[in-house]
Amino acid sequence: MSVPLVDLKQQYLAIKDEILAAVANVFESTQFVLGNEVAAFEEEFASYCGARYGIAVNTGTSALHLALLAAGVGPEDEVITVPFTFVATTAAIVYCGARPVFVDIDPITYTMDPKLIEAAITPRTKAILPVHLYGHPADMHPILEIARRHGLTVIEDAAQAHGARYAGTPCGSLGDLACFSFYPGKNLGAYGEGGIVTTNNPEFVRTIRMLRDWGAETKYNHVLKGFNYRMEGVQGAILRVKLRYLEQWTEARGAVASQYRACLADCGLTLPTEAPNARHVFHVFPVLTRQRGEFMQALKERGIQTGIHYPIPVHLFPAYLDLNYKRGDFPVSECIAAQEVSLPMFPELTTAQVAQVTEAILETQNVYQY
Numbered sequence: 061m062s063v064p065l066v067d068l069k070q071q072y073l074a075i076k077d078e079i080l081a082a083v084a085n086v087f088e089s090t091q092f093v094l095g096n097e098v099a100a101f102e103e104e105f106a107s108y109c110g111a112r113y114g115i116a117v118n119t120g121t122s123a124l125h126l127a128l129l130a131a132g133v134g135p136e137d138e139v140i141t142v143p144f145t146f147v148a149t150t151a152a153i154v155y156c157g158a159r160p161v162f163v164d165i166d167p168i169t170y171t172m173d174p175k176l177i178e179a180a181i182t183p184r185t186k187a188i189l190p191v192h193l194y195g196h197p198a199d200m201h202p203i204l205e206i207a208r209r210h211g212l213t214v215i216e217d218a219a220q221a222h223g224a225r226y227a228g229t230p231c232g233s234l235g236d237l238a239c240f241s242f243y244p245g246k247n248l249g250a251y252g253e254g255g256i257v258t259t260n261n262p263e264f265v266r267t268i269r270m271l272r273d274w275g276a277e278t279k280y281n282h283v284l285k286g287f288n289y290r291m292e293g294v295q296g297a298i299l300r301v302k303l304r305y306l307e308q309w310t311e312a313r314g315a316v317a318s319q320y321r322a323c324l325a326d327c328g329l330t331l332p333t334e335a336p337n338a339r340h341v342f343h344v345f346p347v348l349t350r351q352r353g354e355f356m357q358a359l360k361e362r363g364i365q366t367g368i369h370y371p372i373p374v375h376l377f378p379a380y381l382d383l384n385y386k387r388g389d390f391p392v393s394e395c396i397a398a399q400e401v402s403l404p405m406f407p408e409l410t411t412a413q414v415a416q417v418t419e420a421i422l423e424t425q426n427v428y429q430y
């Protein structure tokens with residue numbers, strides 16, 4: 061029996077009738093782009109995050125791009141973020157013509173280290189963009205406190221953190237703006253591309269609604285240089301169905317994580333931590349080992365698929381060498397990038413499958429000295 065890293069098919073089959081009815085409904089209505097289903101989803105998702113407004117877009121990357129533009133980020137500006145993330149976080153800053161300024165991550169939570177932020181602030185800094193990596197919230201209180209003192213906007217990259225919480229507050233309503241992705245493999249995934257910006261600020265809402273639809277204030281009155289970043293009607297309808305299951309699926313991810321944690325406590329791998337004030341939603345279950353190649357190969361031979369999130373931090377990508385960073389600049393990010401392995405993680409994993417993974421790890425532990 062093999063265990064995949066992620067399996068989207070089982071979940072689809074479990075909700076197939078509801079999904080197909082929702083899709084048929086959109087086709088009948090011919091509201092193929094935006095429309096009532098998207099508007100209803102915006103309200104329901106914002107409410108789920110404890111935010112007043114949601115503006116649905118075509119991808120998580122577009123959500124980041126528009127949130128940055130709404131915050132006034134443009135050429136000559138700087139945005140403080142982390143190099144240990146998916147490339148989209150950095151790309152969105154570059155789309156605005158601004159410069160990404162990296163600070164390293166905390167070695168325990170793998171999210172932005174607030175102690176390093178102040179030294180990175182310059183007169184050009186406009187915003188701080190922390191990432192709730194793997195589904196664990198960034199340490200938002202000190203980040204928000206620094207931002208308030210320096211007059212900076214805080215934008216959450218919550219693409220991996222649907223349903224995560226920090227000190228009881230959901231990700232999506234912690235910063236001035238927050239951005240989610242509904243890429244199929246995310247904790248809440250569309251059957252195609254999708255994203256949303258959440259915020260409590262009506263001015264940001266006005267700007268982002270215009271920017272996602274060609275900058276038009278009213279039809280054919282283009283007051284801003286906008287984009288075609290609209291969400292499709294079918295994705296809104298599918299996401300409304302799936303949102304109703306999200307808590308149940310998040311609980312299931314938590315149960316898988318607990319089983320991993322209990323069985324792997326003493327095996328020598330570094331396991332992910334959940335800060336005392338945090339709810340981790342385990343988009344990824346990351347473990348660290350110095351023997352990554354051997355570890356992944358041993359699991360592969362036992363039918364278990366693993367992944368790496370992410371093997372190279374953004375400051376070392378050829379595409380971003382013009383930012384003039386070099387190896388050694390962000391030692392924690394580089395260290396985690398060299399050691400991280402993602403174990404199978406999705407809500408439908410059975411207790412037996414998780415046991416198969418943990419037994420395979422324990423069986424090979426003495427051979428490889430993880």
Ligand SMILES: *Cc1c(COP(=O)(O)O)cnc(C)c1O
Nearest residue numbers: 119120121146148149219241243
């Ligand atoms: C997936 C992801 C994005 C981009 O979302 P898309 O919907 O794929 O554009 C941005 N940031 C992080 C951290 C992500 O994981």
